[in-house]
Amino acid sequence: MTLKLNMLPPSVNNMSVRVFVRAAGLPFEEENVWGQTGSDEYKAKVPSGLTPSIEAEGLPKGAMWESCAVMMYLASREGLTNLYPADLERRSMVDSANFYTLSILYPLVARATYPRLSFSGYPGEVSTSDASDEGKESARKAAEDAIPAILEVYNQFFLADSPFIGGDEPSIADIRLASTLEFLAITDLELPGWLQEYMERVESTLGDAYSEPAGDVRGYIAQATGEAVAS
Numbered sequence: 284m285t286l287k288l289n290m291l292p293p294s295v296n297n298m299s300v301r302v303f304v305r306a307a308g309l310p311f312e313e314e315n316v317w318g319q320t321g322s323d324e325y326k327a328k329v330p331s332g333l334t335p336s337i338e339a340e341g342l343p344k345g346a347m348w349e350s351c352a353v354m355m356y357l358a359s360r361e362g363l364t365n366l367y368p369a370d371l372e373r374r375s376m377v378d379s380a381n382f383y384t385l386s387i388l389y390p391l392v393a394r395a396t397y398p399r400l401s402f403s404g405y406p407g408e409v410s411t412s413d414a415s416d417e418g419k420e421s422a423r424k425a426a427e428d429a430i431p432a433i434l435e436v437y438n439q440f441f442l443a444d445s446p447f448i449g450g451d452e453p454s455i456a457d458i459r460l461a462s463t464l465e466f467l468a469i470t471d472l473e474l475p476g477w478l479q480e481y482m483e484r485v486e487s488t489l490g491d492a493y494s495e496p497a498g499d500v501r502g503y504i505a506q507a508t509g510e511a512v513a514s
């Protein structure tokens with residue numbers, strides 16, 4: 284059974300795994316499940332109703348989800364220590380960065396960008412509440428304003444001694460971080476020079492493996508920006 288990747292093209296959570304399978308050189312088939320994630324058929328396989336998810340032989344339930352867990356599983360299964368170091372000390376940097384990205388950076392990126400991307404926000408967020416438009420924009424802006432200090436942590440810590448997180452080659456943490464940061468193009472933030480250079484380094488080192496899935500995200504942002512300007 285060929286590895287199957289269920290995905291949504293405009294999503295950076297999905298972009299991470301789409302970049303990973305290409306960078307890893309794994310045989311895979313991708314299915315665009317836009318509009319299907321809530322279906323009984325999809326939920327029978329992936330009860331969270333989330334993407335990215337993979338279906339692969341050997342998985343206890345036949346499928347799994349969560350972008351970083353998927354990358355950790357496949358890299359470990361294939362022995363891809365260039366993407367996910369076996370050396371525990373280097374791996375500690377990769378794991379720490381990935382958990383930080385998912386639990387601290389990503390929620391702020393989502394709050395700062397989803398309203399402009401016309402993505403539905405999570406229940407309980409100001410953006411999905413009955414707050415006024417001004418209240419929603421002020422919450423969006425507060426999230427955006429909090430992002431630069433978080434990014435500086437990657438500069439000062441995760442990338443202080445090496446061009447990539449955990450070493451000299453892009454790891455799954457770089458794939459996850461760079462993909463996440465693609466959404467910042469729709470914010471009012473100006474990326475610092477070190478971060479622009481880092482993003483370029485990740486993309487030029489990974490080549491088409493990065494650029495092709497990034498094209499879907501960038502295309503969506505261009506469309507959303509165009510619509511915002513037109514409306």
Ligand SMILES: N[C@@H](CCC(=O)N[C@@H](CS)C(=O)NCC(=O)O)C(=O)O
Nearest residue numbers: 294296320332333334335349350351
């Ligand atoms: N932490 C998860 C987030 C997954 C997630 O939120 N996926 C969204 C897309 S960005 C999803 O599939 N939502 C269901 C839908 O939009 O139909 C990951 O990194 O994989």
